[in-house]
Amino acid sequence: MAIPLLDIRDLTVEFATRNGTVTAVKKVDIRINKGETLGIVGESGSGKSVTSYALLRILDRAGRIADGSIVFGGVDVGGADERTMSELRGREMSMIFQNPRAALNPIRAVGRQIEDVMIQHGLATRGNARGKAIKMLEAVRIREPEQRYHAYPFELSGGMCQRIVIAIALACRPQLLIADEPTTGLDVTTQKAVMDLIVELAAERQMATLLITHDLGLAASYCDRIVVMEKGEIVEAATVDELFANPQHPYTQRLMRATPRLDSQVADLLPVDDKRRASTERQPLGPPLLEVDALVKAFGSTKVSDTVKAVDNLSFTLHEGESLGLVGESGCGKSTTSAMIMRLLDPTSGALTFAGTDIAAISAKQFAHHPLRSKLQMVFQDPTDSLNPRWSARRSIEDPLRRLTHVNRQELNSRVSLLAERVGLPLHLLDRFPHQLSGGQKARVGIARAIALEPRLLILDEPTAALDVSVQAVVLNLLASLREQLNMSYLFISHDLNVVRLLCDRVMVMQAGQIVEEGPTDKLLSEPSHQYTRALLAAIPHPPAHANPNNISVATL
Amino acid sequence: MAIMSRTRLVAWRVVQAVPVLIGIVIVSFLLTRALPGDPAAYFAGPAANAESIQQVRVSMGLDRPLPLQFISYVQDLLRGNLGTAISTGQPVIHELTTRLPASLELTGFALLFSMAIALPLGILAATRPNTWVDHLCRAVVTAGVSLPTFFTGLALIYVFYYLLGWAPSPMGRLDFLYFSPPKVTGFYVIDALIDRDLATARAALSQLLLPAITLGLFTLAPIARMTRAAMLQTLESEFIRTARAAGLPRRRVLFTYALRNAILPVITTLGMVFSFALGANVLVEQVFSWPGIGSYAVEALVVSDYASVQGFVLTMALLFVTLNLFIDVVYTLVDPRLSAEE
Numbered sequence: 001m002a003i004p005l006l007d008i009r010d011l012t013v014e015f016a017t018r019n020g021t022v023t024a025v026k027k028v029d030i031r032i033n034k035g036e037t038l039g040i041v042g043e044s045g046s047g048k049s050v051t052s053y054a055l056l057r058i059l060d061r062a063g064r065i066a067d068g069s070i071v072f073g074g075v076d077v078g079g080a081d082e083r084t085m086s087e088l089r090g091r092e093m094s095m096i097f098q099n100p101r102a103a104l105n106p107i108r109a110v111g112r113q114i115e116d117v118m119i120q121h122g123l124a125t126r127g128n129a130r131g132k133a134i135k136m137l138e139a140v141r142i143r144e145p146e147q148r149y150h151a152y153p154f155e156l157s158g159g160m161c162q163r164i165v166i167a168i169a170l171a172c173r174p175q176l177l178i179a180d181e182p183t184t185g186l187d188v189t190t191q192k193a194v195m196d197l198i199v200e201l202a203a204e205r206q207m208a209t210l211l212i213t214h215d216l217g218l219a220a221s222y223c224d225r226i227v228v229m230e231k232g233e234i235v236e237a238a239t240v241d242e243l244f245a246n247p248q249h250p251y252t253q254r255l256m257r258a259t260p261r262l263d264s265q266v267a268d269l270l271p272v273d274d275k276r277r278a279s280t281e282r283q284p285l286g287p288p289l290l291e292v293d294a295l296v297k298a299f300g301s302t303k304v305s306d307t308v309k310a311v312d313n314l315s316f317t318l319h320e321g322e323s324l325g326l327v328g329e330s331g332c333g334k335s336t337t338s339a340m341i342m343r344l345l346d347p348t349s350g351a352l353t354f355a356g357t358d359i360a361a362i363s364a365k366q367f368a369h370h371p372l373r374s375k376l377q378m379v380f381q382d383p384t385d386s387l388n389p390r391w392s393a394r395r396s397i398e399d400p401l402r403r404l405t406h407v408n409r410q411e412l413n414s415r416v417s418l419l420a421e422r423v424g425l426p427l428h429l430l431d432r433f434p435h436q437l438s439g440g441q442k443a444r445v446g447i448a449r450a451i452a453l454e455p456r457l458l459i460l461d462e463p464t465a466a467l468d469v470s471v472q473a474v475v476l477n478l479l480a481s482l483r484e485q486l487n488m489s490y491l492f493i494s495h496d497l498n499v500v501r502l503l504c505d506r507v508m509v510m511q512a513g514q515i516v517e518e519g520p521t522d523k524l525l526s527e528p529s530h531q532y533t534r535a536l537l538a539a540i541p542h543p544p545a546h547a548n549p550n551n552i553s554v555a556t557l
Numbered sequence: 558m559a560i561m562s563r564t565r566l567v568a569w570r571v572v573q574a575v576p577v578l579i580g581i582v583i584v585s586f587l588l589t590r591a592l593p594g595d596p597a598a599y600f601a602g603p604a605a606n607a608e609s610i611q612q613v614r615v616s617m618g619l620d621r622p623l624p625l626q627f628i629s630y631v632q633d634l635l636r637g638n639l640g641t642a643i644s645t646g647q648p649v650i651h652e653l654t655t656r657l658p659a660s661l662e663l664t665g666f667a668l669l670f671s672m673a674i675a676l677p678l679g680i681l682a683a684t685r686p687n688t689w690v691d692h693l694c695r696a697v698v699t700a701g702v703s704l705p706t707f708f709t710g711l712a713l714i715y716v717f718y719y720l721l722g723w724a725p726s727p728m729g730r731l732d733f734l735y736f737s738p739p740k741v742t743g744f745y746v747i748d749a750l751i752d753r754d755l756a757t758a759r760a761a762l763s764q765l766l767l768p769a770i771t772l773g774l775f776t777l778a779p780i781a782r783m784t785r786a787a788m789l790q791t792l793e794s795e796f797i798r799t800a801r802a803a804g805l806p807r808r809r810v811l812f813t814y815a816l817r818n819a820i821l822p823v824i825t826t827l828g829m830v831f832s833f834a835l836g837a838n839v840l841v842e843q844v845f846s847w848p849g850i851g852s853y854a855v856e857a858l859v860v861s862d863y864a865s866v867q868g869f870v871l872t873m874a875l876l877f878v879t880l881n882l883f884i885d886v887v888y889t890l891v892d893p894r895l896s897a898e899e
Contacts, residue, residue: 058801061686082807090804097802102795105814107892116813117803152893168803 003074004031005208006055006093006176010068013047013054017062024050026232027068032176037202037209039219039240041255042229043468044439048212051229052178056095057085073175091121094169096198098181100161104153110164111137111149114171121172136167140197158330159190166198173205180212187329187495192539195222214468216259220244221541228252258473262525262542266480266502269473276424278480285505286320288353289489290341290457295350295360297336310336312513314350320456323483323490325500325521327536328510334493337510338459341491342378343367355456374404374453381462383442387434393420393445394430400452419448422485423478440471447478451486460492464499476502498540501525509533563889570885574878581874586630589867590623599643639871640864642857649868652853657872658743659730660849663841664834665744666765667772668827675777676823679784683792684811694781701778706837710771710844717767724767725760727845735760768845772838776830783826787819794818821892828884832877 013025025047032038040048053059055070057077070077072093075084097103105113114133118124124132130149137145140163153161162182169177179198183191199222202209213219219226219240226243228236228251235249247253258269267277295314300307311333318324328334339345341352343364352360357372367373377400380386387396397416401407407415420427423444434442443463450458460479464472480503483490494500500507501521508518509532517530528534597614598605605613614620618629633640639649674697682694717724725732730745735757738748746765749758791797792815800810839851850869857865889895 056802058798086804086806088804089802094804095799095802097795097799099795103799105796105800105818106894107818108814109893116800116805116809120803120805120809154894165799168799 002033005034005036005073006030006032006210007071008051008055008068011051011054011065011070012067013050013059013063014066015060015063023066024063024232025054028229028232028234030227030234032208032210034175034208035203035206036225037199037211037223039211039213039223039226040229041213041216041219041226043214043255043470045231046229047232048229049180050232052095052180052210052212055178056089056093058089087121090117090169090174091172092174093176093178094172094174095178095180096162096165096169096182098184100158100165101153101156103165104161106153109150109152110156111151113164114167117168117171123172133167133171136171137164139170139201140164140167142167158186159194162186162190162194163197166194166201170201170205170207174207176208176210177202178210178212181214182211183218184214188497188539189329189535191218192541195541198222215541216255216469217541228255254470258469260498260502262498264502266476269502270477276474276477276481278477279484281484283321283484283487285322288317289320289322289355290318290491291351291353292316292318292341293351293353295337295340295352296348297333297340297345298348309513311340311347314513314515316508316515316518318457318489318491320489321483321487322506323492323504325497325504325507326491326493326510327495327497327500327507329495329536332510333513334510335461338378338461338491338493342376342459343373374400375456376459377450377453377455377457378459378461379446379450379463382466383439383446384434384466386446387442389434392431392433393425393437393441396434396445397430397448397452400449404453415452416448419452420444422451422482423448424474438471439467440474443467443471443475444478447475447482451482451488454486455488457489457491460490460494460503462494462496463492465494465496472499479503496540497525497536509536563893566889566895567886570882570889574882577878578875581871581878582631582634583627585867585870585874586627588870589863590626592863639868642865643860643862649864652865653850653868653872654743656848656850656853659847660835660838660842660851662730662744662746662765663768663772663847663849664831664838666769667834667838668776668831670769670773671777671780671830672827674773675781676784679781679823680788680811680816682781682785683788686789691785694785698778698782701774701776701781704774705840706771706775707840707844709774710768710841713767713771714844725763727767729846729848730764731757731761732764768841768847771844772834772841776834779826779830780823784819784823787822788815791815791819817891821888824884824887824891828880832880835876836873 008028008030011025011028011030012023015022015024028047028051030038030040030051040051042048050059050063053063054065055072055077057080059065065078068078072088075088077085077088080088104110111130111133114136115124115129118132119126119129134145134149137148142148142160142163148156148160153164156164177198182198183194186194195218198209201207211219211223223240225237225239227234228243228249230251236243236247236252238248243252244256247256254271257271260269265280267280270277293315295311296309297311298307298309314337316324326334326337336345340347340360343359343362346364347360350360351358354372355375359367359370359372362370391399394416397419398412401412401415416430417427420430425441425444425448429437429441434445437445447463463479464475467475476499479490482488490503492500492504497507504521506519507521507524508515509524509530510516511532517524517528517533524533525537528537595610597610597617597619600617601610601613611620618626637650639653641647642649642652645652678690678694678697682691685691714724714727718727731737738745738752738754738757738761741748741751745761746758749755749761797810797815800814805814836851838849839855841847842849842852850872854866854869857869
């Protein structure tokens with residue numbers, strides 16, 4: 001067998017913290033051959049990113065390689081001096097990061113940032129760097145590269161920024177590309193474009209790729225082999241086909257089950273014996289609860305020609321007990337829609353009839369004190385940012401009760417305990433602050449706060465986008481159970497069709513402020529009629545079809 | 558494209574300063590009218606009776622209604638006439654133009670001194686947290702804010718003038734052995750250099766050194782602290798990791814990438830420190846008998862010399878507006894994100 005390009009043996013990385021040494025990566029073995037694509041899959045805290053930082057020796061000050069060896073192209077990375085390392089970095093192995101906008105220097109023109117790398121590694125001189133940087137922009141398919149050369153990151157979209165980051169990483173034709181969650185936070189169609197670009201450029205340059213992701217579907221679509229990490233250790237390593245046909249480790253099985261598929265139901269995401277599984281029983285639909293009629297929101301100047309219609313003539317009806325999905329990519333107007341329904345924004349025109357009252361006629365300011373206000377609640381996208389960092393979980397949950405009802409302290413406490421039980425939040429966590437809670441626990445606090453006033457309509461704005469898949473599975477099941485227990489209606493807003501369909505009876509697809517397609521979930525997914533819906537569906541990466549989660553437990557018994 | 562919008566933004570900032578200036582003129586006018594006491598009585602002197610005071614009042618135009626007085630005040634202002642100081646009998650404008658450069662020279666030099674120490678200290682402390690440099694930075698910052706300027710000033714005089722004899726006597730801007738250089742900028746050191754008079758330049762500089770260091774030690778603290786905090790935060794950001802992963806050398810990461818981002822809050826702090834120091838260096842001026850604008854204002858207030866006070870308020874306000882404008886413009890030039898705002 002040929003000598004691998006990268007050979008990691010027994011890698012152990014430790015971090016010095018206030019509470020002593022923490023081992024983030026334990027005895028990890030990874031080998032990558034030239035031209036191969038390897039995926040490292042794991043959830044947050046699994047040590048997958050730390051492994052890649054150790055590889056480039058860009059760990060934080062507190063972190064250090066405690067044990068093991070890293071050999072890259074014959075060079076001992078663990079023992080190399082800083083000079084050798086800065087020659088390797090960017091030139092022989094380079095990296096692209098999650099959150100591309102933050103990964104770029106905000107006050108330096110993007111073209112200059114590409115130049116910096118090329119000049120540093122001797123691939124360009126001051127004289128010809130500009131031409132080469134523009135060539136690089138062309139290579140990552142940026143239109144009008146001469147103009148974009150002068151752009152700053154804040155002037156570009158997330159997808160564009162990621163292309164710039166890729167351009168920086170590939171400018172010196174490295175032998176190994178490390179992609180750390182390169183598409184998290186990007187729309188599905190952008191994700192597909194970015195991943196296809198990476199794969200194509202890698203193939204063209206015979207480059208090995210290390211793809212770090214939490215998304216099994218993404219790893220399956222683009223990798224040759226997959227390594228599954230949990231809590232700093234590799235629990236399983238196999239080729240994609242082997243892994244999906246016959247996952248060995250319980251963690252892999254759990255992860256695989258929790259990853260939504262085209263045919264899975266919300267209960268399928270959790271093991272059969274899990275008590276948190278939502279029942280499939282549904283309440284019958286009631287009369288219309290929310291009727292949206294010809295809703296328009298225009299932004300911009302008073303001149304008609306200059307206005308941008310973020311929401312353009314939107315109409316739909318949501319029945320009691322029904323769940324409706326609103327799917328679209330960033331900028332399509334779905335958040336503007338939810339802000340108008342929540343009466344945080346005043347619509348330009350149109351009617352919003354909620355429980356028989358036209359709430360569009362009430363101004364956003366007055367609606368805060370309206371009796372219907374408590375019947376309309378929202379669960380937000382980022383469970384961390386949507387909680388007050390200086391309030392305990394209890395304070396956050398009781399906030400709506402204190403503001404909109406008149407209950408005494410004793411009753412307040414019993415109501416909060418009941419809510420915590422309902423969302424599965426252990427009572428002893430109620431006095432903790434957001435930073436002392438995990439992502440899933442924070443999501444539960446957000447949900448408990450939203451259902452505190454027994455709303456009739458809950459708007460879910462990407463409620464699981466920031467969560468790991470296994471936590472997402474639990475939260476989705478929780479939401480499905482709560483809907484039946486409390487007879488709520490949901491408006492589920494997301495860019496991810498695959499998640500939306502798990503909870504929704506009907507789905508609307510939104511593009512540029514308008515609904516382009518609407519229908520019952522099953523029908524819309526199996527027979528999409530609009531081209532945009534088809535593009536959205538095609539962009540979702542899927543695990544291999546033969547891997548059926550219901551076979552997993554049988555196969556391993 | 559980007560350059561055009563920046564020029565427009567800078568022009569817009571300048572235009573925005575105009576209403577502020579008009580406001581300052583109105584407020585400084587009303588403020589002096591609202592002060593207790595009757596200027597006519599002061600001008601007329603202690604021996605005056607009601608009749609002669611009334612005479613003075615008419616001659617000063619103080620009997621007219623306020624709007625009319627305001628119009629003639631503005632007309633005088635436009636002609637560059639700020640009135641006459643009671644205590645010296647000199648026109649206020651003359652006093653201000655000789656004393657303001659003295660204060661600016663002192664403050665500017667002090668700020669240069671503190672930047673020269675605070676910036677490297679802050680950067681070093683941020684790149685090596687919890688090492689001796691960091692501890693030194695912390696100690697200097699604590700000492701800088703906790704020692705009052707009059708104390709440091711006296712201590713420096715005691716050591717460098719009285720004990721060691723290295724510094725000249727702390728009496729004003731120039732030893733009486735030298736003639737003040739022909740006025741070009743009003744800054745003695747620069748004027749003497751323009752005049753190619755090295756001896757005078759050196760003498761002026763040595764007079765300047767102790768008071769400037771005294772003030773500099775005080776202004777050093779906020780600058781060093783802000784530099785350290787901003788650098789620490791920037792060095793933790795993700796684009797620094799990108800730059801390191803791309804193999805850029807340490808110097809380039811530190812200066813081109815980190816420092817240019819971290820300097821933004823430091824510029825704001827510099828602006829605040831400068832205006833604060835200009836107003837607060839009265840104590841330093843008193844200790845070193847420095848003929849600056851701060852001690853002038855205090856003396857004028859003590860003798861109720863309203864024309865001087867009014868002139869002082871107006872000058873300081875103008876200076877602050879100019880300074881803020883300058884900071885805004887620098888900010889706009891450093892940070893491209895601001896051009897996109899309008």
